Amino acid sequence: MSTRAESQKMLERACQSLAGGVSSNVRAGKIPPPLFFVRGHGSRIYDVDGNSYIDYVLGQGPLILGHSPAPVLEAVREALDQGQLYAGQFETEILVSEKLKTLIPCAELVRYSNSGSEIVQAALRVARAYTGREKIIKFEGHYHGWFDNVLISVHPPLDSVGPYEAPTPVPGTLGQARSALSDVIVLPWNNLELLEHTVERHADEIAAVILEPIMCNTGCILPKVGYLERVRELCRQHGIVLIFDEIITGFRVGLGGAQQYFGVTPDLAVFGKAMAGGFPISCLAGKRELMELIATGRVNHSGTFNSNVMVMAASWATLQALEDGRVYEHLYRLGRRLMAGLQEIMNRAGVQAQLSGLGPMFHLAFDDGEPIYDYRSFALHNDMGKGQRFADLLLDHGVRFIPRGMWYLSAAHTDEDVDRTLEAAEAALRRL
Numbered sequence: 268m269s270t271r272a273e274s275q276k277m278l279e280r281a282c283q284s285l286a287g288g289v290s291s292n293v294r295a296g297k298i299p300p301p302l303f304f305v306r307g308h309g310s311r312i313y314d315v316d317g318n319s320y321i322d323y324v325l326g327q328g329p330l331i332l333g334h335s336p337a338p339v340l341e342a343v344r345e346a347l348d349q350g351q352l353y354a355g356q357f358e359t360e361i362l363v364s365e366k367l368k369t370l371i372p373c374a375e376l377v378r379y380s381n382s383g384s385e386i387v388q389a390a391l392r393v394a395r396a397y398t399g400r401e402k403i404i405k406f407e408g409h410y411h412g413w414f415d416n417v418l419i420s421v422h423p424p425l426d427s428v429g430p431y432e433a434p435t436p437v438p439g440t441l442g443q444a445r446s447a448l449s450d451v452i453v454l455p456w457n458n459l460e461l462l463e464h465t466v467e468r469h470a471d472e473i474a475a476v477i478l479e480p481i482m483c484n485t486g487c488i489l490p491k492v493g494y495l496e497r498v499r500e501l502c503r504q505h506g507i508v509l510i511f512d513e514i515i516t517g518f519r520v521g522l523g524g525a526q527q528y529f530g531v532t533p534d535l536a537v538f539g540k541a542m543a544g545g546f547p548i549s550c551l552a553g554k555r556e557l558m559e560l561i562a563t564g565r566v567n568h569s570g571t572f573n574s575n576v577m578v579m580a581a582s583w584a585t586l587q588a589l590e591d592g593r594v595y596e597h598l599y600r601l602g603r604r605l606m607a608g609l610q611e612i613m614n615r616a617g618v619q620a621q622l623s624g625l626g627p628m629f630h631l632a633f634d635d636g637e638p639i640y641d642y643r644s645f646a647l648h649n650d651m652g653k654g655q656r657f658a659d660l661l662l663d664h665g666v667r668f669i670p671r672g673m674w675y676l677s678a679a680h681t682d683e684d685v686d687r688t689l690e691a692a693e694a695a696l697r698r699l
């Protein structure tokens with residue numbers, strides 16, 4: 268059994284100078300409490316107490332090649348010998364952009380920022396400029412970053428959500444501008460009838476529909492068959508810009524993202540996380556007609572650190588590594604093996620649980636056997652507390668996954684890691 272004494276001490280010390288002891292609210296929590304790490308290598312991460320964990324958190328998704336992947340770190344080291352930030356152009360950004368055009372169906376032109384939250388803002392701005400309309404449709408349970416105009420109805424308390432047919436936009440934090448709520452129409456995910464109805468009534472006010480093509484931030488719930496196709500068609504019919512938020516699905520479900528996986532091409536899409544193997548980059552990709560608004564300077568997109576030497580070198584090296592098709596074959600095979608193994612263990616122990624997702628990323632829910640297809644059904648039928656306790660126990664057995672239930676696989680994970688994880692899961696489950 269592991270000890271967490273040093274992490275606990277460091278957390279207490281950190282809290283004296285760093286708000287909450289963490290640099291992102293996502294890293295805070297009571298069960299399990301935040302840990303302090305010293306090193307990551309391959310599929311493993313090591314904490315200050317000398318514990319090692321098979322890591323399925325993977326930096327919340329970006330580490331698709333695992334911790335410290337040699338080709339990426341070498342490319343970054345080499346690039347940094349040439350400087351770190353030019354506030355000017357250089358060839359690697361052309362190489363990456365040319366590559367993205369060949370990989371991503373909607374990518375006729377691209378632009379870069381540093382984080383997912385920022386680049387979502389660029390997408391919304393382009394959509395508003397292009398359509399001359401103000402309102403955005405977003406779905407309950409979908410996360411598009413922490414800014415005021417999108418941190419709405421992500422994980423709202425069920426007693427605040429309003430009627431199913433017309434959800435109340437629920438702010439996600441204190442301090443959020445009230446005005447940010449007025450331009451957002453919130454709808455339930457995976458319900459075409461309500462979307463059709465809303466779009467038909469408000470078409471000339473709606474600039475964009477933004478969605479996670481797989482609802483990775485809530486249960487990793489897949490779109491119903493034909494859902495994305497019909498959303499695509501509706502947007503086209505009504506001159507609404509369709510934005511896929513592929514910050515998680517991009518470079519994870521395949522090189523062309525979820526749009527390639529499902530064969531549905533949006534007008535704009537945003538990427539981040541796995542795109543540079545753990546270095547901070549994000550990307551807006553879109554149809555030329557829309558992206559021309561940025562190209563001509565009519566829509567402002569700026570940023571001091573955009574496309575710096577380090578992230579471009581990391582992205583170029585990561586894309587080259589991912590182009591070896593064996594990475595995805597590996598992620599799907601291993602991920603599905605782990606999903607099936609976990610399900611079997613739960614079944615054997617008589618514990619009701621549900622695994623959802625594609626394999627390269629998936630979600631474990633301690634559910635009650637009722638169907639889960641959107642935010643409300645997820646919130647109602649998934650025992651979040653049990654999931655957190657399981658995550659806490661599994662840490663004691665050397666396995667780390669995201670306490671809200673998400674697991675990410677990397678090219679560095681092995682069959683042996685999966686074997687050990689399943690043994691650990693069985694032991695942790697006995698203590699749950």
Ligand SMILES: Cc1ncc(COP(=O)(O)O)c(C=O)c1O
Pocket residue numbers: 327381382383384385387410411412413479484512513514515539540
């Ligand atoms: C789907 C999605 N969009 C946007 C974001 C925001 O990205 P970032 O945390 O890089 O700002 C995230 C982050 O998890 C995300 O999952």
